[in-house]
Amino acid sequence: MSRLNLLEETRFEKIPVSIFPNENQASIAAAQKIANLIRKNNNGKKPTVLGLATGSTPIKVYKELIRLHKEENLSFENVVTFNLDEYYPMKSDATQSYVTFMNENLFNHINIEKQNINIPDGTLEEKDIAAFCLAYEKKISAYGGLDLQLLGIGRTGHIGFNEPGSAPNSGTRLVTLDDLTRRDASRDFGGKENVPTKAITMGVGTIFKAKEIILLAFNKKKASIVKKALEGEISPNVPATYLQLSDNVEFILDVDAASDLTRFDTPWLVRDCDWNIETIKKAVIWLAKKINKPILKLTEDDYNSNGMAQLATEKGPVYNLNIDIFNILQHTITGWPGGKPNANDKQRPERREPSLKRSIIFSPHPDDDVISMGGTFIRLADQGHELHVAYQTSGNTAVWDDDALRFLEFSIDFNRMQNLDVSVLEKTYQNIHAFLKTKQPNQTDMAELLSIKGLVRKGEAIAGARFAGVPDKRIHFMDLPFYDRFKYSNFSGLEDDILQTMDLLREIKPHQVFTAGDFEDPHGTHKVCFNIVLQALQRLKETDDWAKDCWLWLYRGAWHEFEIHEIEMAVPLSPAEVKRKRLAIFKHQSQKDAPVFPGDDAREFWVRAEERTAETANVYNQLGLAEYAAIEAFKRYHF
Template structure:
């Protein structure tokens, strides 16, 4: 019976899927399976032939294999590896090279024979590439094929660098990279313009011939493409769907990467559910959205024909369910994000008391505050709350070099105009000349000089001050934390340290807020937003053990300029009038270095202020479509219980 139930739950899934609670657990299980292959081959005195992948996804697997080598005696003497791909052109000692990646994360820490390592050659002359690729295929075939191939997946659905349009029988070859793939790699290369346009990759057909294939994916960022790969139709538009044709494939996912699969996202379509309030709210909103109906117009027939008959039977009549969910959504709407004084707050998202609250808005980058919750920020100030803003990082990696020179030229001209000390002016000119020389020869992702990093930080600091002042804050309520984990000068940051947590605890103790607002963008497990959130959470958790005020401190999450919370998760929706939308826009405009074309725009070409306004209007429209009042725009928040 359990087997039948599982088959029913997974009937939309067209290949084998295993879901683990987190990527650490999943990575250890994949590493164990690789180790089992190696040991089995050792017992029969054979070579284990492995196909390996690069990128963030397999790092945990490689860490575990290194641990097993050092602590459990796992030997790699009998292992021969073939890597999936390499950028072209690419020098093997470049920081972005997959040769560098593999040695840093695996090969330099185990006892594999160097002659048994095979990685596509990014230094080949263009005329030699085709012959080299054919020889790569022959080497794999001569060894009897790959015993095990591990894969990640790109947001285009590529496996290896087999981009949309790749043929299912393709072999190792030179390919042109999709624009989205290059955008995703831009941070590693110091900008998309520096990402190679081509790569050498094993083909889909090469991958298919492996006796076992494991595709791994972690985080919500990968959830949409994972759903397409597992539940979608086989299509060259999503090369990973070709894996549905193999009986030797397994997708290994963490819960976040699996979250869009039908059995997790809309479980009522595949099984009976335990209908708690969250699931009921999600299902009713989903049904209204699917049918393009207001919540109060949903019928019993709508429920029965869309997998929700069980809910209708257990908790109906459906009109009562509709009224309940409608009221819950309505109660999230408030024009008083700090709580409405002298009012019944039993159906409101925030407490009425104290009437004037101390609030801290934590902003991971110097513009997240106004981009993500600028309307609410301004309203909190307008309504008389004691609002502080804390900029957690300097954001100094996201400023154009041209801006640095422009500000230095201004400083030199200003010194000259006020007849400042000539030695000081000459010193500035010397620093400026050194900056120009450095910038003229700067390599992609090369760390800026300390002086350039300082100026970039000053630019973002002055913009943040301007934005916060526009929102109504006095200077003593504007805090620049410059958390040490960020100040590497590189796009890759250090791990969080004790000093990051201590600085945050010190500020919290100074303000003793009743409200904390923090960025809640967790899709990227390595992004600055989630790192900054974890620091705040650790600080509050520690303080809660010793300080009574923390027990009355509510933590609200906001989202950035890309994605909003799902409607069923929203616990506070702050409507914005047309005039407030304009005020928010003006606050964002204070961040001139991020306007027009920011250094790291992501995969969305719109300016930040446009993204923010479109997102806020979309949130308001979702409420309107469900039958709620029609507002110009809305900012949304979710309360985090710690």
């Protein structure tokens, strides 16, 4: 691409951007920049002064720096570091402290001098913080300022802990954390209520003094705030936009974090496109939503006035374009998610044969099936398909402690009524009760407590699947090993999970598989579970004939929904079916009212499910299609 074309394509972006295929490559590139700076200064016998960030984003950068130290002799003896922030109050040896984080992820593995490490002190008396912050600033200045500042970006747009409202000339200080920031940190602390409300942070002004600034952002969850930071107006509501004022900033992104930028999301606004049916579909739907018109009422003037003249000229007339896209959307709608028997299936999302299919729904947690596709679940069962459901993990971390105790108390009382020995149960109860008295936030539960929580969720899942119409013999509890490994040790691969999934698939030999494609899940379980199913099917397609004709459908809904242009199968629900779905979700009593891990959506799961599917139906209707109470959306994975 010529420099002129690149400038045109990136004209909405106000800061230089480097985009990499994935987080690993982006992290290696960032680490290499830091390493080059350290080597240059080491050769000149000068110290390198680094501003460092914490959180999940820079972990792979630090991992690469450790590798460079151990394998390529990168020396940190002359490196001085200043960390951006620390929770307040926070003991330095706490699991959640940034002192612990930096030691575990970098400092313990390199040859940095301990006296050269500087991290805000979360143990201070509040009256002493102002003096500490002033001294922190003076110490940075004494080294001649930061040579390079590494940043992440929070979903509020914060850099460091400079939340919305921060001034561009702010210095190191005590701040109050935004509620969204605390919700994002809640899993590390065992609940938002345990996340500190304050933090000590370098200010925006302090960050700006760095000779070079690198901001890292990875995955789809950061895409919307990255777009605001790079393309939006400078605003205290998004502190990262202040970086537009600096000449020394670079954003390093993976493709997912960059996906909302204009050049990727709506490329027709910045360059001539190579139009294919997918791009045309996205563009026409975008136009209809932008100007709030049904697709069939869009005019040539609408196209020309909204940056789509090239499409109108090359692929028009627009009347034909409108009809083509309308028909494509119309053909996604089906009341037969298993295929309609004896019907022409050329324009239907699923095959008609075999008329009764073997289908399996993989559910990462014990409730994702009914939350995300409960209406389709019920319809597949009602239409006579051999429907299986496989719960991939126990979900045993997502039950309140007092609920687990209540079930154990019930078991003790029931056994007493039957004149059975309850000594073992009573001993277990005493052990759990003693454990809970000293349990710390985010501490892993003892094995007996986890077992009880797992049984609670298992019982709820059975009740939900039975209500949807699945017989007990087709309900499978996989308890995949990775889920427990995440609790106790570092990630060590998925091979045993993949093999177990292959065994189940070989046993059922399904014609269609449904699995979670909602990677906005804040805990990452959905993405891991999807990768396991995908790997299992890819291997089976190479060896097993039945697998070659097995289709994979992705569902969403627990956290986010598909965009309209992504949907390949839309299953409409009547008001009665919406109610049946709600009752299936209600079987998961431990997740009702106040689930342990609600994410950043305050609505109950059943409310989210109903409102999201109603919104999908509403968008279809606004585009000029039939009006339904709700629509569950699916996207086919094309191998």
